Amino acid sequence: MRLAMKVLAREHLALRGIARVLKMEALIVERGGHADVEVLRAIVEYIDEFPDKIHHPKEEDFIFAAMRRRSVEPIPVLDRLLKEHHHEYELIRRFHDQVEAYAKDPAGEAANFAFMAKSYVAFLDNHMRMENHEAFPLAQKLLTEDDWEAIDKAFAENIDPLSGEAPPDRFSELQRRIMDLGLPPFGAGH
Numbered sequence: 001m002r003l004a005m006k007v008l009a010r011e012h013l014a015l016r017g018i019a020r021v022l023k024m025e026a027l028i029v030e031r032g033g034h035a036d037v038e039v040l041r042a043i044v045e046y047i048d049e050f051p052d053k054i055h056h057p058k059e060e061d062f063i064f065a066a067m068r069r070r071s072v073e074p075i076p077v078l079d080r081l082l083k084e085h086h087h088e089y090e091l092i093r094r095f096h097d098q099v100e101a102y103a104k105d106p107a108g109e110a111a112n113f114a115f116m117a118k119s120y121v122a123f124l125d126n127h128m129r130m131e132n133h134e135a136f137p138l139a140q141k142l143l144t145e146d147d148w149e150a151i152d153k154a155f156a157e158n159i160d161p162l163s164g165e166a167p168p169d170r171f172s173e174l175q176r177r178i179m180d181l182g183l184p185p186f187g188a189g190h
């Protein structure tokens, strides 16, 4: 597998871990328990820092851009994915507000929180499925060796804080929670 595709696969694995933790928190709340607000805040901070600033640009500016250059036909799946990236910026803002509302009023906001967390998880799962099953296989067909070399080089300089080998301390509890769910430790499979 190309280095760039390995990097994206690792980042998707990290995001899938986040999604699983979030789903667990939603289920806990639905069953009358309390969500871990600090872990939820770490998730918001991570998503704000990682998909928005590190993961999406990799996809948009390198993989998707190169695919468009190599294809004479329009590629509708890329338009859908781009729209979803923009939608995700809005979703994470709303999710942040929902986490803070839940922190202030856990009983009153429990149902809203659980609904929003589960909707966000479904959105993430669906988005990554579309990339893994449609966009990335198409990239492998369209891109040339030169394209991949340039992309590999650019990706090597752009590090995701959770899938890298040494996540910052503020994400260590989140990383521990992800590993508790049985997902591989970040940095594995280099």
Ligand SMILES: [Fe+2]
Binding pocket: 056, 059, 081, 085, 127, 131
């Ligand atoms: Fe994406």
Ligand SMILES: [Fe+2]
Binding pocket: 012, 055, 059, 128, 131
């Ligand atoms: Fe992605």
